[in-house]
Amino acid sequence: MKITVDQDKCCGAGTCVLLAPDVFDQRDEDGIVVLLDEAPPAELHSLVHEAASVCPAAAISVTS
Amino acid sequence: MTLIVGASAAGLATAEALRRKGYTGPLTILGAEPHLPYDRPPLSKQVLSGTWEPARAQLRSAEALAALDATFVLGDPAVHLDVTERAVHTASGRVLKADNIVLATGLRPRTLRGQPTLRTLDDALALRSDLLNCSRAVVVGDGVLGAEIAATARQMGVAVTLAGPQQAPMALQLGPVVAGLLAELHTSQGVDLRLGAAVTEVDDHGVLLETGEVLPADLVVVAFGSAPATDWLQNSGLVLGNGIVCDSRCRAADGIWAVGDVARWHHETLGRLVRLENRTNATEQAIAVAGNVLGADQPYTPVPYFWTDQFDAKIHVHGFVGPGMSVVEGSLSERRFVAHYHREGELVGVVGWNMPKQARQHRQSITPSCRATAATSTQGAA
Ligand SMILES: Cc1cc2nc3c(=O)[nH]c(=O)nc-3n(C[C@H](O)[C@H](O)[C@H](O)COP(=O)(O)OP(=O)(O)OC[C@H]3O[C@@H](n4cnc5c(N)ncnc54)[C@H](O)[C@@H]3O)c2cc1C
Numbered sequence: 321m322k323i324t325v326d327q328d329k330c331c332g333a334g335t336c337v338l339l340a341p342d343v344f345d346q347r348d349e350d351g352i353v354v355l356l357d358e359a360p361p362a363e364l365h366s367l368v369h370e371a372a373s374v375c376p377a378a379a380i381s382v383t384s
Numbered sequence: 385m386t387l388i389v390g391a392s393a394a395g396l397a398t399a400e401a402l403r404r405k406g407y408t409g410p411l412t413i414l415g416a417e418p419h420l421p422y423d424r425p426p427l428s429k430q431v432l433s434g435t436w437e438p439a440r441a442q443l444r445s446a447e448a449l450a451a452l453d454a455t456f457v458l459g460d461p462a463v464h465l466d467v468t469e470r471a472v473h474t475a476s477g478r479v480l481k482a483d484n485i486v487l488a489t490g491l492r493p494r495t496l497r498g499q500p501t502l503r504t505l506d507d508a509l510a511l512r513s514d515l516l517n518c519s520r521a522v523v524v525g526d527g528v529l530g531a532e533i534a535a536t537a538r539q540m541g542v543a544v545t546l547a548g549p550q551q552a553p554m555a556l557q558l559g560p561v562v563a564g565l566l567a568e569l570h571t572s573q574g575v576d577l578r579l580g581a582a583v584t585e586v587d588d589h590g591v592l593l594e595t596g597e598v599l600p601a602d603l604v605v606v607a608f609g610s611a612p613a614t615d616w617l618q619n620s621g622l623v624l625g626n627g628i629v630c631d632s633r634c635r636a637a638d639g640i641w642a643v644g645d646v647a648r649w650h651h652e653t654l655g656r657l658v659r660l661e662n663r664t665n666a667t668e669q670a671i672a673v674a675g676n677v678l679g680a681d682q683p684y685t686p687v688p689y690f691w692t693d694q695f696d697a698k699i700h701v702h703g704f705v706g707p708g709m710s711v712v713e714g715s716l717s718e719r720r721f722v723a724h725y726h727r728e729g730e731l732v733g734v735v736g737w738n739m740p741k742q743a744r745q746h747r748q749s750i751t752p753s754c755r756a757t758a759a760t761s762t763q764g765a766a
Pocket residue numbers: 389390391392393394395414415416417423424425426427428460461462463488489490491502503504529613616643644645646660661662663664666689690691692693765766
């Protein structure tokens with residue numbers, strides 16, 4: 321799995337952080353997404369797919 | 385076979401959640417618009433201002449859509465639902481039968497005398513070209529959509545007047561104090577606010593207020609009063625009333641479900657019917673509906689959440705706001721703060737102004753119950 325985030329699209333909702341705090345964080349100053357782990361372990365994959373689908377700005381893409 | 389009617393945020397997210405949760409059967413997504421699923425929040429922001437090419441608003445890449453293994457039937461609106469046969473009839477004469485049908489048709493904007501409005505990508509591109517060719521625009525509607533259009537138009541250099549009946553833009557969604565700050569922001573950026581008076585007449589040359597005042601304009605944009613897109617369901621037998629009325633599982637009838645802006649479902653913790661018009665609800669409710677389609681039998685009980693971007697302000701609203709607020713981080717004067725809203729001693733809402741991360745962290749403490757939020761608005765965006 322390889323994750324990319326588009327910081328320009330991100331609206332700072334933080335839904336991804338709620339779902340997968342080991343993979344995503346937000347910048348303190350403006351809430352924009354920070355990718356902590358672009359290739360997380362298998363047990364996190366389904367949460368990451370969920371985060372990509374739920375992100376209200378379609379800012380997260382996942383390729384396998 | 386599962387059929388999803390409405391190929392946008394909620395419909396697409398339902399399809400994705402069904403696949404993630406292991407549904408391998410056939411999946412069809414029917415959409416009225418000719419476009420592949422695209423996102424609406426950028427329409428009043430980056431697409432209207434021209435900072436994004438329209439293609440950037442696409443919700444998914446071609447690769448991601450292919451991986452979904454769904455059939456998209458686009459540009460063919462549903463015109464009738466047969467609940468007993470579980471069949472949808474389309475404008476072109478197709479009849480699509482399914483074991484489960486998920487209704488995700490969103491809202492239809494109200495227009496006044498044919499003046500432009502903003503709901504679709506085509507609307508956004510048309511409005512952009514109108515704005516580029518106008519010298520003064522009046523935006524009618526002081527909710528989030530009107531306020532965003534006014535802000536974007538102003539940033540494009542257009543002289544803008546914002547008209548509506550509230551005392552400040554988004555007063556219903558933000559409460560008086562934060563809406564007052566938003567009014568100050570708009571005024572400081574040169575938007576002419578004519579609020580507190582209802583608009584009684586609209587034409588190509590401007591707007592008439594109930595006070596008798598005329599606001600001249602060469603462009604009038606209408607941004608209020610969207611209604612759930614349920615006209616095609618009138619004779620279906622489903623219960624309609626400010627949306628498709630559903631039980632706590634978002635089920636409208638056996639094998640028929642509703643999701644997103646169009647769904648009005650029984651929110652168990654609030655103890656009443658709720659309909660939310662915001663982007664996060666579209667995807668979160670989609671997950672709940674997909675689960676229930678597959679037999680999870682779980683109620684959907686979200687804390688509402690929406691955001692809006694206007695000029696330099698990123699405003700994030702969690703839960704329910706009202707008149708009484710207290711600032712718990714940052715300060716109003718810095719225009720960077722988190723505020724709490726209490727009702728009957730309970731924390732029912734959190735607003736962040738340029739502090740999205742911190743506002744989200746406070747969200748976890750919200751515990752809205754039916755009693756405390758009975759009198760508050762559940763309006764989301766648009
Ligand atoms: C300009 C704009 C800006 C916004 N900004 C924000 C924001 O900043 N933050 C936020 O939280 N929310 C925002 N929203 C709200 C958010 O976009 C919506 O809540 C979200 O799009 C709802 O998704 P949906 O899939 O339920 O409905 P929609 O996105 O409306 O999708 C419904 C789809 O169904 C199709 N359809 C309708 N009737 C039929 C039919 N009979 N047959 C087949 N298809 C049909 C429509 O063509 C449409 O594609 C904004 C909305 C708009 C319009």
